[in-house]
Amino acid sequence: MCVLCGRDFVSRAHWTDRHVEDKARAPGADPVEYQRDRRRDRVYRAVIVNKVLRHYGLRVQEWSGSKYLVRDGKGRTELVQDLGSLWPAAQRLAGRPLDPLDPALHAALVRGD
Amino acid sequence: MTETAKRPVTIVTGFLGSGKTTLLARVLSEPSMSNTAVLVNEFGKVGLDHHLLRRADERTVLLGHGCVCCTTREDLVGALLELLNEEDRGEIPPLDRVVVETTGLADPAPILFTVFSHPVLQHHYRVDLVISTVDAVNGELHLSRNRESSKQIAASDVIVMTKTDVAGAAGGLRDRLYAINPYARVIKASFGEVDPAELLRPPASPTPVRDPLAAGDDRHVSQTHSTSLTFDGAVVWAAFGTWLSMLLHARGEDVLRVKGLLHVGGEGPVLLNGVQHVMHPPEHLEEWPDADRGTRLVFITRGIRSEELLASLEAFRDFIGAEPRLVEANAPV
Numbered sequence: 536m537c538v539l540c541g542r543d544f545v546s547r548a549h550w551t552d553r554h555v556e557d558k559a560r561a562p563g564a565d566p567v568e569y570q571r572d573r574r575r576d577r578v579y580r581a582v583i584v585n586k587v588l589r590h591y592g593l594r595v596q597e598w599s600g601s602k603y604l605v606r607d608g609k610g611r612t613e614l615v616q617d618l619g620s621l622w623p624a625a626q627r628l629a630g631r632p633l634d635p636l637d638p639a640l641h642a643a644l645v646r647g648d
Numbered sequence: 649m650t651e652t653a654k655r656p657v658t659i660v661t662g663f664l665g666s667g668k669t670t671l672l673a674r675v676l677s678e679p680s681m682s683n684t685a686v687l688v689n690e691f692g693k694v695g696l697d698h699h700l701l702r703r704a705d706e707r708t709v710l711l712g713h714g715c716v717c718c719t720t721r722e723d724l725v726g727a728l729l730e731l732l733n734e735e736d737r738g739e740i741p742p743l744d745r746v747v748v749e750t751t752g753l754a755d756p757a758p759i760l761f762t763v764f765s766h767p768v769l770q771h772h773y774r775v776d777l778v779i780s781t782v783d784a785v786n787g788e789l790h791l792s793r794n795r796e797s798s799k800q801i802a803a804s805d806v807i808v809m810t811k812t813d814v815a816g817a818a819g820g821l822r823d824r825l826y827a828i829n830p831y832a833r834v835i836k837a838s839f840g841e842v843d844p845a846e847l848l849r850p851p852a853s854p855t856p857v858r859d860p861l862a863a864g865d866d867r868h869v870s871q872t873h874s875t876s877l878t879f880d881g882a883v884v885w886a887a888f889g890t891w892l893s894m895l896l897h898a899r900g901e902d903v904l905r906v907k908g909l910l911h912v913g914g915e916g917p918v919l920l921n922g923v924q925h926v927m928h929p930p931e932h933l934e935e936w937p938d939a940d941r942g943t944r945l946v947f948i949t950r951g952i953r954s955e956e957l958l959a960s961l962e963a964f965r966d967f968i969g970a971e972p973r974l975v976e977a978n979a980p981v
Contacts, residue, residue, distance in 0.1 A: 550764075550927040551889035554918070557932070580886045583967045587894070618890060622897035634898040635891060636956045641963035 549617035574600050590643040591629040654774040655743050659759050661750045661800050662781030663790050667810030668749055671781055674840030681844060683744040687727050719758045728769055756803045761926045776850060780804040784812045787821045798872050801828045802904035802948040803923045805851045813838035828872050831907060831946055875947045875954040879970035882913035887967035900925035902952050908945030
C-alpha cells in the first residue's frame with residue numbers, strides 16, 4: 536500500500552472483479568461511474584457473503600472500497616483483498632472447511648439464519 | 649488491451665508417446681504457421697524444425713496455499729516475456745500465436761494460471777485453446793489407469809486422436825472421450841495429418857458436440873461426472889461469482905472444468921471458462937452467439953454429483969435470483 540495515497544498496487548484483479556475493472560479500462564469509461572459501480576458491487580457482495588458466513592459464526596465488512604474485513608465472534612480479524620483470499624481467511628477463522636455443497640449450510644440459508 | 653488483441657497461447661498436452669511432437673511438426677510445417685512461436689520442454693527425438701522454437705524447462709513455483717493448479721511456471725514467464733521483448737525490438741516478426749507443449753504428465757492448469765495471473769503477461773497473452781492428443785492404441789488404458797489423463801481430457805477444447813491408422817475404428821475410445829467431456833471437438837489424425845485451420849478453430853459456444861447420454865453406459869474408475877445446467881431467468885453476477893468462488897475454494901481440485909454462457913440480464917452473456925481453481929478472466933460479451941438467450945453451463949467434476957451442485961444452487965437461489973434447472977447429467981464414467 537502506498538503510504539501517501541493509501542492505494543494498493545494490486546497487480547491483478549480477481550476474476551470476480553474483472554467485469555468492473557474491464558469496464559473501467561474500456562475507451563471513454565467514466566471514472567465516477569466506475570467508482571460507483573465498484574463500490575455498489577462490493578457492498579452487495581458483502582451482504583451475500585455475510586448470509587453465508589453467519590452459518591460459520593463469522594462476519595464480513597466492506598472496508599473503504601479496497602478491502603474486506605472478516606471477523607469471528609472473538610474479535611479475531613483478517614483483512615483480505617478479494618473473494619479469492621476471503622474464503623481461505625474465513626476457513627482459518629472458522630477452523631473448518633467452508634463448503635457450498637454442505638447440506639447443513641443449505642438448510643441454514645433456506646431458513647435464513 | 650481487449651481480449652482479441654492479445655496474442656493467443658495454445659496449450660498442447662497429452663500423454664507420453666501420444667503424438668504431441670508429431671502433430672506439432674506437421675502443423676508447424678504449414679506456411680501459415682511461420683509467425684507462431686513454440687515453447688517445448690525438451691528437444692525430443694523427432695526434431696521440430698521451426699525458426700521460433702524455444703526451450704522452457706519446467707520450473708514451477710508453488711504459491712501460498714500450495715495447491716498444484718495455482719502454481720506459476722517461472723520458465724514460461726521468462727520465455728513469454730523474452731518473446732515480447734524480441735518482438736518489441738523487431739528481432740522477430742509480430743507473433744500470430746504461441747504454442748506451449750507440455751510434458752506428458754503435465755496438468756494444463758498451471759500454464760493457464762501463469763498467463764492469467766502474471767502482471768505483464770495477462771495484458772499481452774490469452775489462452776485460446778487447450779489441445780490434447782490421445783493415442784488411439786493406448787488411450788483407453790491411460791484413461792482407466794491414470795487420473796491425470798481424465799483431467800487433461802476435461803480441460804481440453806480439442807482432442808486429437810492419434811495413431812488411428814494402427815488402432816482401426818477406436819469407437820470405444822471416442823465414446824469414452826465424449827463421456828468425460830461432451831464439449832470438446834474430437835479430431836482424428838494419423839501421422840499428425842490434420843488441417844491447422846480446423847485444429848485451431850476457436851471453440852464455439854458451449855453446446856455438447858454429442859449428447860453425453862448417448863455416449864454408452866461404460867462405467868470406469870475415473871468417477872468423472874458432467875452436468876449441464878440452466879437457469880429460469882437472469883442471474884445476479886455478483887452472487888453467482890460468490891457461489892462459484894466458494895465452490896472453487898472448497899472443491900476446486902474436483903471441479904475439472906466449468907464452461908458456459910451466463911445470462912446476467914445485459915445485452916450479451918458472460919463467458920465463463922475455468923480449469924480447477926483457475927478461471928479464465930470472465931468476458932462480458934456484447935451479444936449472444938445464437939438465438940438461444942438462456943444460460944448454459946457445464947461442470948465436469950470428479951466425485952461431485954449433479955444433484956449436489958443443483959441442491960447448492962437451489963440453496964443460493966435467493967441471492968442468485970433464478971432457479972437452476974438440470975439439462976442433463978451423465979453417470980460416472
